[in-house]
Structure formats: structure tokens, C-alpha cells
Amino acid sequence: MELSLQPKKFINSEHIGNFATVSYTVLDRDEKPHKRTAKVHYMEEGVGEPLILVHSLGQSMYTWRNVFYELSKYYRVIAFDLMGHGYSDKPDDFDYTIDAQTEIIKGLCDAIDVRSAHFIGFSMGYAFVANMLAKYPQYVGRVIIEAPGSIVPEMPFAVRAIDNSFFGRLFSMFISVKTVRKVLEDCFFDLTFIKDEVVSEYFKTLASPQAKEAVWYSVRNFDDDEINSKLRQIQQEMMILWSSEDKWRGKETRDFFRAAVPNPVIKEIRNAGHLMHEEKMDKFLNAVMEYIPSDVLK
Numbered sequence: 001m002e003l004s005l006q007p008k009k010f011i012n013s014e015h016i017g018n019f020a021t022v023s024y025t026v027l028d029r030d031e032k033p034h035k036r037t038a039k040v041h042y043m044e045e046g047v048g049e050p051l052i053l054v055h056s057l058g059q060s061m062y063t064w065r066n067v068f069y070e071l072s073k074y075y076r077v078i079a080f081d082l083m084g085h086g087y088s089d090k091p092d093d094f095d096y097t098i099d100a101q102t103e104i105i106k107g108l109c110d111a112i113d114v115r116s117a118h119f120i121g122f123s124m125g126y127a128f129v130a131n132m133l134a135k136y137p138q139y140v141g142r143v144i145i146e147a148p149g150s151i152v153p154e155m156p157f158a159v160r161a162i163d164n165s166f167f168g169r170l171f172s173m174f175i176s177v178k179t180v181r182k183v184l185e186d187c188f189f190d191l192t193f194i195k196d197e198v199v200s201e202y203f204k205t206l207a208s209p210q211a212k213e214a215v216w217y218s219v220r221n222f223d224d225d226e227i228n229s230k231l232r233q234i235q236q237e238m239m240i241l242w243s244s245e246d247k248w249r250g251k252e253t254r255d256f257f258r259a260a261v262p263n264p265v266i267k268e269i270r271n272a273g274h275l276m277h278e279e280k281m282d283k284f285l286n287a288v289m290e291y292i293p294s295d296v297l298k
Contacts, residue, residue: 010065012201014087017043022107024083024100026093038089040108042080046072048294049141050114053079054105056123057218058159060086060205063122066281074294078117080108082128084214086205096217098227102131109139118292120144122277123248124151127227134230142292145261146241146284147274149253150224156186162219172216177203189245189273228260237263239291243272243280265291 019039026034043061051071053064061068061079071077081088083104084096094100105128109117118141121129126148133140151163158179161171180203184194205211238261242254258264267287272280 008069010062010068012060012062012065012204014041017041020108020111022104022111024091024094024103024107026095036091036093038083038091038094038104040080040083040089040104040111041087042078042108042112043068044076044078044112045069046074046076048075049292050117051075051077051288051292052105052109052114052117052119053077054119054121054125054128055079055082055085056125057082057222058085058206058215059122059202062086062201062205063275063278066278067285070281070285071288074289075118075292078108078112078114080105081205082125082218084211084218090210090214094217095221096214097221098127098131098223101128101218102135105132106136106139115139116141118142118144120146120288121148122146123149123274124222124224127222127224130227130231130234133234133236134227137236140236142239143236144239144241144288144291145257146277147243147246147249148240148257149249150222151219152248152250152253154248154250156182158182162216165220168220169213169216172212172219173209175203175206175212175215180206184275186247187274188279189243189271190279193275193279228256231257231260232262235262237265239265239267239287241267241269241276241284241287243269243274243276245272246274246276248274267291 022040023035023037055063060081064079084090119129126145162168181199269276269280269283277284
């Protein structure tokens with residue numbers, strides 16, 4: 001695949017893209033459900049079969065900036081900010097569980113008239129995609145889970161600290177530009193990708209106390225045990241994308257997903273760290289094209 005010589009610039013702003021109104025459920029003190037509504041920030045581009053990009057916790061759709069417009073040449077690409085992330089709402093009463101975020105994804109699909117879509121779930125974002133497939137298989141076409149997994153000991157202290165049951169909330173308030181740079185240094189194999197602009201843009205959507213608290217809630221409520229058990233029951237084939245220099249997804253994690261996914265198509269991208277879709281854009285795009293054929297390519 002030949003990449004565009006002058007790709008469109010991805011602008012990380014609440015004024016770019018659209019907002020969809022979605023509903024979620026909260027329980028009162030008597031365990032009675034009540035409906036609430038919130039705004040989900042999303043961008044879409046292109047025509048053809050829908051392809052929904054799901055980022056990891058602590059990120060925003062900004063992570064897809066290098067591949068968004070290239071993919072839009074072949075699909076109707078939809079990137080969005082998970083609830084509490086990026087420029088989506090951060091409701092005080094949203095519980096940030098995997099199930100709750102999954103309902104937001106379904107709500108977004110309904111709001112923008114997507115009845116079925118292919119999905120790519122990055123890192124911890126794999127859980128939301130897997131849960132969509134388990135709960136709403138009619139909404140899901142082909143699935144790619146990229147560097148799937150949860151928080152592991154190999155991650156920097158700044159990440160692991162947020163998962164601390166006693167002090168995680170406090171640690172989340174100390175997320176800074178320096179924190180973001182440290183995490184990115186762990187995520188890239190080629191450190192020349194870590195530019196001041198990239199660090200600044202990543203931090204921009206994490207700067208507010210509300211965003212930091214949403215990250216803490218999301219990490220605290222990320223219980224992937226049930227999702228991983230569901231993986232074993234899903235018979236649909238999935239592609240698992242690994243990268244050769246990913247410090248966070250070692251042999252134990254890879255062996256688990258190789259065994260948990262009944263019909264895995266496994267592909268490794270060489271000379272890339274955890275953020276392979278940012279670092280090896282062309283190889284990532286080629287892997288997507290091979291696994292999810294586009295009408296444009298037929």
C-alpha cells in the first residue's frame with residue numbers, strides 16, 4: 001500500500017469532529033436504575049464499511065492521528081474518546097467499568113447509525129471490543145486486538161501507582177507532562193518519535209482534575225477477569241497484533257491471549273514498541289488491510 005505524500009493533519013481539539021448524545025444507567029440508593037445522557041466526542045471520515053478505533057485507558061483518539069486519514073481512504077473510519085477521556089464528558093456518576101464503556105460504544109453506534117462495524121482495540125481497549133463482541137455480536141464484524149492486556153509490573157511506576165488501591169486517586173492527580181513523557185519513552189522503540197508537540201498533545205486531554213480522576217476510576221474499575229473468560233467462549237476469529245520490542249507485553253501475556261482466543265490470527269510487527277500504530281504506520285496499515293478487506297481494494 002502506498003501512503004499519501006501529504007496526509008491531512010489531525011487536529012486534537014474539541015472543536016474538531018462531532019458530539020453524539022448517548023445514554024447510560026446509574027443506580028440510586030435503592031438500586032433503582034435511572035437514565036442519564038452524556039456527550040461522546042468522535043470523528044469520522046471516509047466511506048465504505050465502518051471501522052471503529054478504540055484507544056486505551058489514559059489516552060484519547062489522538063493516538064490514531066497517524067493512521068486515521070489513511071484508513072479513511074478505504075473505510076468509514078470512526079475514532080472516538082472513551083467516556084471520561086479526551087473531550088468526551090466526564091460525569092461524576094458514571095462508573096467507568098468495562099460494561100459501562102461498552103454500553104457507551106453501543107450507544108455511539110446507534111447515534112451515528114452504525115449497525116455493524118469492524119473494530120480495532122488497542123492495549124486495554126481490547127476489553128471493550130471483546131465485550132462488544134460477547135454482548136452485541138450483531139454489531140461486530142472483524143476484530144483486531146492490538147497489544148492487548150492490562151496493567152503489568154513492567155509498566156512505569158507512574159502507571160502502576162494509579163492502580164494502587166489505597167493511593168491511586170492521589171497519584172492520578174500528579175499526572176504531568178513529565179509523567180506523559182516517561183510513559184511514552186517506555187512505549188516507543190524509536191525515541192525520535194517522542195517530540196515535544198506529541199507529549200504536549202497527549203497531556204492536553206489529561207491536564208484537568210476531572211480527566212485525571214476519570215483515569216483513576218477507569219483503571220480502578222478495569223476488571224478484565226470476566227472479559228478474559230468470555231474470550232474463551234467467543235468462537236469468532238480475531239487478529240492479535242504484537243510488536244517485537246513491546247516492553248509491556250511479554251511472553252506471559254502473549255501466551256495467555258494465544259490460548260484464550262479460540263481462533264487467533266497472530267501477526268508481529270518488527271522494530272516497534274507498544275504504540276506500533278504510531279511508530280510503524282505503514283506496517284500497521286498493511287496488517288489492517290490484509291485482515292479487513294475493503295471494497296476499495298477489491
